Amino acid sequence: MFLLVVDAHSKWPEVIPMRSTTAANTIRVLRCLFSRYGLPHEVVSDNGPQFVAEDFAVFLKKNGIKHIKSAVKHPASNGEVERFVQTFKKAMKKAKPDGGDVHLKLARFLLSYRTTPHVVIQETPSKMFMGRDLRTRLSQVRPDLGLKLQQKRALKKDRVRSFEVGERVRVLDFRIHSERWSEGMVTRVLGPVTYQVVVDGIRWKRHVDQIRRMSQCVDSRAEPLRQTVPNTDIYNDRDTITRALTDEDIPNTHTHLIHLRKYLRPKTKVTQNNSNTQSKTSVVQNVTSVNQIVF
Incomplete structure (x- = not known):
């Protein structure tokens, strides 16, 4: 004789050989x-003598388990187990x-x-019940790509550097005109x-490859591992570049403007009879156009 138990959610089966099916042995x-898997909310059974016994009812009541009995001479009421009985036989x-x-x-x-x-x-009972597939002899022949991917991700995660707030x-x-690496x-x-990262009151967004610890020796000429993340505070960087575009910082400003006139085509055309004031106005307009090209 066997006692068959099936989990309604995962279809996980348990088959226990029994010498007798008394209420005491069933309990x-x-x-x-229950000591392995925990107490269920409900137990559905047929109307066998061991399930309708008073000891069985007291056992379930003390453990807070609701007992539902199928209709008399109607096995389909407990169809989950009845179908498993046919498969088992x-x-x-x-x-x-x-x-x-x-x-x-x-x-x-x-197994x-x-x-x-x-x-x-459409899933294995082991996957639904335990959250994983059981290892079988077929698993040794079929490569476990999921396990290899998890190991690769764990190894990559261990190599990633991290920094604390503050x-x-x-x-x-x-x-x-700034140092390659700035403190922040x-x-x-x-x-x-x-x-x-905040540098000189400006908030920047940086990848971990673009950050170094203070104790780490940083060469000002060294290139970062990757440069894929731009600054988040674009307006602050734009103001900095605008201030850099002056006659003192950029040599041969007029030479650069002569080359750019072919592409910019300013509305104010410079002629030989223009006064110095008009020439200065053209220079300022072209400098503004340079700033627009930069961004």
Whole structure:
């Protein structure tokens, strides 16, 4: 005799050989199952004498389990287990010519059933019940790509550097006439590899490859690992570049403007009879156009 138990959600089966099906033995087996998997909300059973006994009802009531009994002479009321009974009988009948121990046949059947996708849920009972597929001999032949991907991600995650909020760091500086690396402070963590750093009162968004620790020796001429993240505070950087475009900072300003006239085509045309004031106005207009090209 066997006691068959099926989880309604995951279709996970349990088959327990029993010498007798008294209420005491049934309670003993269920107590063992509840110690492994926890107490269920409901138990659905047929109207067997062990399930309608008073001891069984008291056992379920003390554990806060609702007991639902199927209709008399209507097996379809407990169709989940009844269908599994038919599957179990066919499997054991098919394995009968093989000989051997009943426990061995039972173990093979349970492993096969638990690792086979169910027709209703389209997943294996082990995946639904335990959150993973059980390892079988077929798993040794089929490569586990998911496991390799997890290991690769874990190794990559360990190599990623991290910084704390309030930590003093050196960040890559894109401003003109500035040091390659400037000192700043991490003020916010924007993502796994992205940080917000404040430098001279300006908030920048930097990738972890563009940040160095203060204790780390930084060569001002060294290139970063990657330069894929621009500054978030565009307006501050634009003001800086606008201030840099002056006659003192950029040599041969007029030479640059002569080359740009072919493309800009300013409305105010410079002639030989123009006064110095008109020439200065053209220079200012062209400098403004240079700033627009830069951005």
